[in-house]
Amino acid sequence: MRALSCHVPLLSLAILLGGCGEVWNNPYPSQDGGGNILYSAFTERPKHLDPVQSYSEDEAEFNSQIYEPPLQYHYLKRPYELVPLTAEAVPRPRYVDAAGRAVAAESPKVAFSVYEIRIRPGILYQPHPAFARDGDGKLRYHDLARQDLQGVHSLRDFPHSGTRELTAEDYVYQIKRLAHPRLHSPVFGLMSEYIVGLKEFAERLKQADAALAAGGRRNAWLDLSQFPLEGVQAVDRYTYRIRIRGRYPQFAYWLAMNFFAPVPVEVDRFFAQPGMAEKNLTLDWYPVGTGPYMLTENNPNARMVLERNPNFRGEPYPSEGEPADAGAGLFDDAGKRMPFIDKVVFSREREGIPYWNKFLQGYYDSSGISSDSFDQAVRLSVEGEAGVSPEMAEKGIRLETSVGTATRYFAFNWLDPLVGGSQPDAASRERAKKLRQAISIALDWEEFISIFANGRGISAQGPIPPGIFGFRAGEAGINPVVYDWSNGAPRRKSLNVARRLLAEAGYPDGRDAKSGQPLVLYLDTTDRGPGDKPRLDWYRKQFARLPIQLEIRGTDYNRFQEKVRKGAAQMFAWGWNADYPDPENFLFLFHGPQSRARTQGENAANYANPEYDRLFQQVKHMENGPARQALIDRMMAILHEDAPWSFGFHPKDYGLIHGWVSNLKPNNMARNGLKYRRIDAAQRERRRAEWNRPVLWPLGIVAVLLAASAAPALWGWRRREQARGRA
Amino acid sequence: MMPIVLWTDALVFLLLAATAGAGLYIRRHEYLLASWRRVGESRAGMAALVVLLAFVAVGLLDSLHYRPRLADANGRPANGYGTEVRSVLDALLQPLRAATEKTYSAPLATHLYARETVELPDGTQARVFPRLKHGGAHLGDAEAEWGGDVAWRILRGLFFAVLAGLTFLLGAVHLAARHWAVGRSQAWRRMRRGETRFAWNAALLTAGLLLLLAGPAISLAGGYHVFGTDKVGQDVLYLTLKSIRTGLVIGTVTTLAMLPFAVALGIAAGYLGGWVDDVIQYLYTTLNSIPGVLLIAAAVLMVQVAIDTHPDWFATAAQRADARLLALCLILGVTSWTGLCRLLRAETLKLRELEYVQAAQAFGASAARIMGRHILPNVMHIVLIAVVMDFSGLVLAEAVLSYIGIGVDPSTISFGTMINTARLELAREPVVWWSLVAAFTFMFVLVLAANLFSDAVRDAFDPRLTGRRIAHSAQGQTA
């Protein structure tokens, strides 16, 4: 009986809460219902929001809506194309020789490329206390003492804010910040190779910083504008110039990344004041930009909120794109001023299952599809085209697909004596090559894709994914070592071919021809969570078919990286996501001098082939065109033959979106897509109510059960008391 | 084939030998035998014991490991052994182990649970549920024949179960009759009515029920996946049976590992007192005050690193996984010995003041001798109760730790790893429920049996120790 009595308040509480609205399970405040708000999720808490440090995609999800580098990718056009964002035009490099004279692009005398970027006037920053000025026009919050910050916990605690126009100097300032001694920019190493004078500039800053520290002003503000940087200069208020060593056509792509977004000197100085950092008031936490949105709530444990930047100039929605875009309604807003959505709420969702379920309930507007939910969500038509299943279509859910600019691969360590390629004698090299080729055939990536990615991927014929220059479709593009072309599609060669290769490699039937010992190979993976067991079983099965015995060494990510770094792993599975849509960004993964084990480069397999390296040097700086394609084809042929990787697959991104979201087109390069999006909040409200009717009978059953179990207790109680009374 | 004795195997068999030795010892000591007789009187306890023995049998079969010899290939004799370590249980379950499908299939299904694009003879493609490679493969027309076949197999299984049960029962009655020196019908009546001291009726009834469940299951397993298949098409029944060993090892080896510490330190602290007591108390307060999960996480990671950096220590993946299992047992032991240690210290403090200990001291017996000969035997009942009581808590703890990712090696099949993958399957639509249900059922039965048995043991040895299990199992539940 007492057990029952405590459940009654709970039940009534549930009913009370339910009484507040139509649906009981809305995770958002009910007053937000019907608002022009987009709901999204993030799984990892962002580590850095400082554009100099942030390099991960989940951080770009926020930063790219706030910061505006000079260039951006066109939202609709494919292949990916750079278009101006704050710049007047996409800059064309001017080539000069060592003496500063202009020369032709192809000239061997090219010593520097000069990019001159002109930004549009009249662009304003978001409101921010760092720009606030008092009556005399002096910056209000720039000479704060520690005690002025008492009671200040977030930027909202500063009553005044201001804005100012974007200038070329802000861009220059940010490039200087790449070399800041107290910040770690992941691209500083790379950029100091190219931007003239950046390395020396970093040295000077380091000395200045040391001098500050020696003068007892450790961590005081280091005014970068006081130090000239040779290769980067503001020409006038709206123009700046970057001088690059040699030719580096890919540099334009970097200009579309947040590393090259503007940071105003006032903001840097504002946050450098004493006491700010202790209160988490840093640029790393509170981004300041000119973009369509500004970060108004930053609570990485629970939610991040972007709100419309009132000072945003209003960029027009694009009116060009792919032919299919018109049918998809992607031009309905052409020419209208963006952004369309007032507020974007990102909720922290650590696990995939709640994410997916909340999407189905209408509480997230778009979702990726976990492999396990695939069959429910997606139906492949007779032609093999993916579409949403009838149940989903009925809910008005649409499917967006795109092949990502990424590749998943299975690498052989070139330094390994068994499967590598750097043995001293040619005979062992040949044997190892045959072994690699045999394994490449045996690893059935088509099956991997169908089991573990539910068909969301295409098997790779080489490192370059479709959509990037250098990729060849059709028969010309296949990897002839692993595939045959038949019936208009690549077919994986039969296992017999692989077994023959294995025998030629000196391991007939998986035994060493001389000793008779079975061949045992080792795979290093980071798959070691309980859910990864099926994948490990799959690898073992693939090798067993040859038959080769596979031992899997699962390690944590750090250990894994360390092994790869030391060249101690025999085989490992890994992936690469493109920085920018240029083949160089994939081809350099095989460039000998960038070997991971030798030089800590990105060539994790430590592959080295002099002919390949020579071609790479040529291809690297070429403009896209038939000549470049021809060289890439030759490089592909080398890779196919040498097989330093078993080219795995290019994952496909499948995204589901609800019927009330429009203007969404997956774009693997552009992260600033929120400004294009539009939602129909009224429709969403209706759908949510329809999909989330609370089911009440279980509550009734619980109540009845409790009552039923209380009855005998009550009865027994009565009887006992009476019995005692009588006695 | 080459027999392999994994570390945990060795410990399991050591434990088995110790149990047998203890059994012999108890037989010869009437006062101990009396307590155990009281255990035998408990119906629930004996029913639980039968279930536990069934689990233990599976676990023991799964603890006899070997590496199969490689088959001769193309006339060349192989002089090597496979790197795959198998157990006798694997060999017995070979049909289940080998019968892998492509992906999910429901219990007793004949078709895959997911649609697949297949190419039809006319060259077009369609999305259909393909037939399974093994489940119901013997059926021609699956839809028409399925019901009859399943019913027939269940009946056949029941028939053999009843047959086996009756044989067993007759044997038992016969033996009992000889033992009690009465007629067989008399013996049978006694057993049936529960007029015996030992709870024969409960034990036999449970054994009969187990047989009635196992018979049809074995019969069906010949042609179907009784519990369906998982994501990569492995038979869930096989996985569940393999999980049993992991659970048992965690539950028993952990206690085995911690016992020496707990007993030695507990008694030493209580008996010697002084600075020894201070040091030991400091040790267990310090260990206890670190949140258990964090300690386990750090230690498991540390072991993992050691294993990762020395791949040459282990010849096979199974040995590596076993090392991690053993490490987990040891770590759980380290975090759980403090409770028992404290109990023993308190008990020893009491015993120290007793006359016979004082007398032994007066005779000049050494401290070690007194602790070993006089105190240890008198605290053994506490140790025994702690051991049986910790068992269920540890089995539960394994599941939670594996869920957080600091449990067993992912290649070890355990209830925790099963639950973890099954959890993701609940998000599928239509839902994949069988892995979770299978894991739940087996784990529930195992833990329930362990709890009932430990209750019986506790009641028989010391009815006043009841409340103390909380302290022990709490770490499993809060982890």
Place this chain on the structure above:
Amino acid sequence: MLAYVIRRLFYAIPILIGVNLLTFTLFFVVNTPDDMARMQLGVKRVTPEAIEKWKAERGYDKPLLYNENAAGAARLTDTIFFEKSAKLFVFDFGRADDGRDIGHEIKTRMGPSLAIAVPTFLLGLFVTVSFALLLAFFRATNLDFWGVVLCVAMMSISSLFYIIGGQYLVSKVWHLVPISGYAGGLDAARFLLLPVLISVVAGIGSSTRWYRTIFLEEIGKDYVRTARAKGLSEAAVLFRHVLRNAMIPILTGVVVVIPLLFMGSLLVESFFGIPGLGSYTIDAINAQDFAVVRAMVFIGSVLYIVGLLLTDLSYTLVDPRVRLQ
């Protein structure tokens, strides 16, 4: 009394040092400072210089435990261990390895953790004590027997099943509460309802059994027989005498848990996406953020020691015969 408390607090210092040393050893056997730097700096384009810089900034470039190059006491103080541990004793947790202030983080996450733990604790205590009292009242009847069977069955179910099953049915199938998440203020109730309910149900089995035995022990005592002999009704005996006296072992048993409520629950918080200290701990383990792990371990130990102290004090409060020396 006060002197006793103070002395006990002094005893805590060597324990805390031991805890720190142990965590420190375990953690750095696993993770070199290089590993930590790499983890924090990301995967792409990390140069050795950047790693050195990271380590130098956070003080991880020193020797771990013993500095050979320093002189005198600095040999022990100019090390990672000393620098990182010393401040903990004044509850200055410093910054997490990703640069956030740990103290601030703990303060903001304490709310959600307590919002789950306190209702769970109180409600759980209430439900289980009531249930146990009921069983004690009906002792040696069928109701008692089946009640105990139910308890044993309930404690044989892994807490994972309670959570998985509860979340699946209540949130996904019946749409009664949000699947996961958290909000501040009154809104929190909707998010907390299910986790609290599940935690309470998961704990019923073992606690009820424990309390039942305590009640039964109490009922067997002489004073209860006297009370009954006076002609008091069974209910009056149970509530007025047994319950009051049994509360002593119950309360002293649970006092040790109370401070640890701050630490939150790892499982429930991670399943329900509640931004409390439990999920903070898990995040830190996954991200190998040593500063946070160390801080959490330290707080956990302090709370445990406080719990032990409170237990001792509660003995004197409920039983004046116990003297603390």
